[in-house]
Structure formats: C-alpha cells, structure tokens
Amino acid sequence: MLESFTRSLLAKQVPPLFVFQAGARPALLNYATTQARTATTSSLPNQSAASRRRSVTVINDTGAVPWTKLRAGEKAARATQQTFNFGIVALGVVLTGGVATVLWLEVFSTDSKTALFNKAADRVRGDPKCRELLAGDGMHSKRDIKAYGEPSWSRWARNRTIASRVEKDRAGIEHLHMHFYVEGPAAKGTVNLQMSRRPGEDFEYEMLALDVPGQQRYYLEDANARKLDQRKSGRMFGVRWN
Numbered sequence: 001m002l003e004s005f006t007r008s009l010l011a012k013q014v015p016p017l018f019v020f021q022a023g024a025r026p027a028l029l030n031y032a033t034t035q036a037r038t039a040t041t042s043s044l045p046n047q048s049a050a051s052r053r054r055s056v057t058v059i060n061d062t063g064a065v066p067w068t069k070l071r072a073g074e075k076a077a078r079a080t081q082q083t084f085n086f087g088i089v090a091l092g093v094v095l096t097g098g099v100a101t102v103l104w105l106e107v108f109s110t111d112s113k114t115a116l117f118n119k120a121a122d123r124v125r126g127d128p129k130c131r132e133l134l135a136g137d138g139m140h141s142k143r144d145i146k147a148y149g150e151p152s153w154s155r156w157a158r159n160r161t162i163a164s165r166v167e168k169d170r171a172g173i174e175h176l177h178m179h180f181y182v183e184g185p186a187a188k189g190t191v192n193l194q195m196s197r198r199p200g201e202d203f204e205y206e207m208l209a210l211d212v213p214g215q216q217r218y219y220l221e222d223a224n225a226r227k228l229d230q231r232k233s234g235r236m237f238g239v240r241w242n
Contacts, residue, residue: 053065055073056077058080058084061074061077110202111197111203113162116178116195116203121180121191125145127220130220131145131184133186133215134182134187134212135185136185140185145183145184146184147180147181148183149161149163164176172199173196173197175194175195176195177193177194178192178194179191180193188212188213189210189213190211191208191210191211192211193208194206194207205221206221206224207219207222207223207224208222209222
C-alpha cells in the first residue's frame with residue numbers, strides 16, 4: 001500500500017510530457033508532428049504566391065513589382081515600356097510647342113495676318129466714305145459692316161481663309177499682299193491691302209483701297225499718291241526743293 005502511494009505521488013510531481021509511460025510517448029510524438037505540419041502548411045502560401053507571380057511584360061507592367069525582384073527579361077520589358085512612355089510625353093511637348101508657336105505667329109502677334117486683317121477691317125468700318133458706299137446714306141455704325149475672308153464650300157467651316165502672301169525683295173524688305181471682302185446693308189466690296197516692312201521695323205501701309213461694283217475705287221491709304229503729291233509740291237523727305 002505504501003508503494004502504490006509513493007508511485008502516485010511521483011506521477012503528480014513529474015509533468016505528463018516527460019513521463020516515460022506507455023501512453024506518454026505517442027502523445028509527445030503526436031504533438032511534434034502536429035507542430036511541424038502546421039509550420040509547413042503556413043509556409044506554403046508564401047512559396048506558392050512567389051512561384052505563381054505573373055511574368056512582367058511590356059503590356060501588363062504596372063510598376064508594382066520592385067526593380068530588384070525582376071528577372072533580366074522583365075527588366076528589359078519595363079525599360080522598353082518606360083522608354084515608350086517618355087517618347088509619348090516628349091512628342092506631346094513638341095506638338096504643344098508647335099501649336100503654341102503657330103497660334104502666336106498667326107493670331108496673337110501684332111504682325112500676324114489675323115492682326116493685320118483686323119486692323120485693316122477696322123479702318124474700313126471707321127471710314128465715313130466706306131460706310132456710305134457699303135451701307136448707303138444715313139447714320140450707320142461699324143457693326144453694320146462685316147469683313148470676312150475667302151468663301152468656303154464647307155458648311156462646317158466657320159472661319160474663312162484670308163488670302164495673303166508675303167514676298168521679300170533683294171533689300172530684305174517684306175511686302176505683304178492681302179485682300180478680303182466686306183459687306184454692308186447696301187453693297188458688297190473687296191478690300192485690297194499692300195504693306196511693307198523693313199528689317200527691324202513694323203509693317204507700314206503702301207495701299208489700302210475699297211472696290212465696290214459700280215463705284216470708283218476708294219483709297220484709304222496710297223503711298224504712291226503721297227509721293228507724287230510731294231514731288232509736285234517740290235517737297236521730298238519733308239524738305240522743299242524749289
């Protein structure tokens with residue numbers, strides 16, 4: 001009886017994991033096997049995710065994969081994609097600069113054809129004789145006279161092209177030739193414009209005339225007539241010679 005009591009006391013003091021009894025060893029082995037299986041199972045998703053990563057190509061590359069984790073072929077694909085994107089951006093910058101240059105030269109510059117056209121059209125609208133020829137007798141405002149370029153066959157074209165050309169002579173002087181059309185309540189007419197510009201200077205009027213069918217040509221500016229008048233009066237370059 002004392003021997004059985006001693007055995008039961010020793011069994012309570014020693015943890016069940018280290019008691020080498022017949023039923024304890026399988027329990028220890030089962031615990032170790034379970035832990036190893038759990039560790040193996042938890043490491044499988046990471047390994048499978050790394051092995052199942054989609055290959056990076058020029059089309060599907062989003063930049064999510066770091067450069068250091070790319071293979072040689074994938075690095076080449078990313079470099080190709082970035083080079084293509086840079087080329088697109090550079091092309092857009094060049095096209096934007098070209099459009100801005102054209103707009104400046106053709107529209108916003110004071111020496112552009114559009115600016116010279118608007119200036120000449122305002123001269124015609126503001127001249128009393130031109131308003132009389134185009135709008136008839138009576139009081140008329142500048143808004144009663146329209147100015148426009150060449151007629152267009154397209155119904156969708158709102159802006160009409162202004163017929164003009166620029167020539168440069170041997171002395172480096174630019175000569176601008178332009179014509180456009182004006183219309184009022186009473187008649188229609190054609191405006192002929194000639195201007196010249198020396199190097200480093202602005203355009204100056206050589207001729208600005210209005211032609212209305214059935215009427216004599218009316219000159220708003222005529223440099224040749226001014227020179228002829230100066231010669232007749234004996235005055236040239238502001239000096240009287242006779």
